[in-house]
Amino acid sequence: MVRDHGFHPVRIKRIVQETADTRTYVLDAPFPYRAGQFLTVRACGALRSYSMSSSPDTDRELMTTVKRVPGGLVSNWMHDHLSPGDLIETTSPAGVFCLREGTTPLVALCGGSGVTPILSLVKSALATTERRVRVLAANRDADSVIFGDTLTELAKRHPGRFDIRHHLDDRQGLVTAAEVREFVAGDLGADFYLCGPAPFMALTENTLLGQGVEAGQIVAERFMVPDPAVGEPGVDAEAVPETGGGTVTVVLAGKRRTVDQHPRESLLESARRGGLMPPFSCEMGNCGTCIARLTEGEAKMRVNNALDDDEVTDGWVLTCQGEPVTAHVTVEYES
Ligand SMILES: Cc1cc2nc3c(=O)[nH]c(=O)nc-3n(C[C@H](O)[C@H](O)[C@H](O)COP(=O)(O)OP(=O)(O)OC[C@H]3O[C@@H](n4cnc5c(N)ncnc54)[C@H](O)[C@@H]3O)c2cc1C
Known part of the structure; x- marks a missing residue:
């Protein structure tokens, strides 16, 4: 691709x-x-x-x-x-928070503006598959509910296939693990889509995993940098091997800089250390703004929520997440 x-x-x-x-x-x-x-x-x-x-x-x-x-x-x-x-x-559209193949139900848990990609997914799933779809949408109060009418209309048009449940903090307090457990109880084999504020993501993801849902059944879109106190399930810092010396060469807008490799440093950080200012946005492996192409060596991404397998095979790397695993690595940003 x-x-x-x-x-x-x-x-x-x-x-x-x-x-x-x-x-x-x-x-x-x-x-x-x-x-x-x-x-x-x-x-x-x-x-x-x-x-x-x-x-x-x-x-x-x-x-x-x-x-x-x-x-x-x-x-x-x-x-x-x-x-x-x-x-x-x-930019043109990017991202991997997309429908997966399959026939299992889809269960989405979203908070606030996290309903945005969920609505897109729900509409496509209802239109192009026979799958059952359920959404739990959490908001502060009734006035904060985004797409309330659209979701109600979809439920009317797809009786028995689509259910929307609204959770309102001003009436029920914040979403709890017990509520998540109750909502997902009959559908533990579903594909789960999560999108919302960092504490909401942590609560829903940890609760699902605690219920025996496999990590591979969960697709998460993270809008904001997570609160370090909450932690980020799924990120395995130990999965990235140490590098022993070597270089990182970065090519951006006609400039070429080579710096020594520093352990645990991302390619984006190496580029900045070399005096370059590559594009970036979320710095969490989500948005894909920082992508560049590996033209020499290999890098391993800590988190990749933006590139599909074909793109990775083609040599694209999220530089905010990529760490070198070979002695010499060259990445080239498109201008
Ligand atoms: C893949 C992806 C998809 C997204 N989709 C959507 C979407 O559909 N809809 C949507 O609304 N958002 C979405 N977002 C979130 C969006 O990209 C922005 O993060 C969001 O709009 C906030 O950007 P901002 O520039 O307004 O805020 P920022 O300027 O980035 O500020 C964010 C927060 O940090 C605080 N802050 C800023 N600077 C400082 C500082 N120096 N010290 C302390 N606090 C500070 C601000 O007060 C604010 O609370 C998405 C994000 C990602 C990664």
Whole structure:
């Protein structure tokens, strides 16, 4: 698979106010994409990823939904400065938070703006498969529920196949492990899709694993850097072998820098140490903004939630997660 790494000017066709702090941007973007994928927007000198709330199987237009983050740079800029007709710069769609093959039910657990890629997945699963789909959507209160009407409408159109349960913190307190256990009890063989704030992700993932769900049944999309106090299930720092000396060469925008390898240093960090400023966004192996191609040697990624197997075979690497496993490694960023 060939990836398009550039930024494209994309016109905003319409803006839909979903809740007081959430808007959907309907984009005039001719990109092919898969349900659950995201675009990375370049704005205010920063890069931020936003998932599609539309489905390529049921929606003619591509839509992405953005919730204001208090104090956040790009989400607030998008809400305060963008109007229909404006151009934004985005990458083409990327990401691996996508439907897997199979016939088992799909169970999604989402919180707040995490419903965005879940809605995309639900629409595609209902339209293109016979699978049963269930969603637990957690929000602070009724006014914060994003896509409430759309989800209710889907449940009406697919009786017996699609169930949506809303959890409202102001009435029930935060989601608990007991509630997650009860919700998933009859479906422990399902594929599970998780997307929400870091503590929500940790709670749901740990509860599922505690119920005997295999890690391979769980697909998680992490929007924000996790709280270190909460930990990040699934990341195995020991899986990355030590390197003994050697070099990392980075090629970016016509510049070539070679630095010594430092143990546990990512390729992105090596590039920065070499005085280069490659693109990056989440630094968690999720968004794919930092990808580059390995043209010499090998690297192992600590976490890879963005590249599919073909892309890895083609030599693409998430530089924020890649650590060299050979003495000499060269990575080249596309300009
Ligand atoms: C794969 C992926 C998909 C995503 N999809 C969506 C989506 O569909 N919808 C959506 O709304 N979001 C989505 N996100 C999240 C989104 O990319 C942004 O992280 C989010 O909008 C916040 O960006 P921001 O620039 O507004 O906030 P930032 O400026 O990044 O700030 C984030 C938080 O950090 C705090 N902060 C910032 N600087 C400092 C500092 N110096 N010290 C202390 N605190 C600080 C801010 O107050 C704020 O609370 C996704 C993320 C990923 C990785």
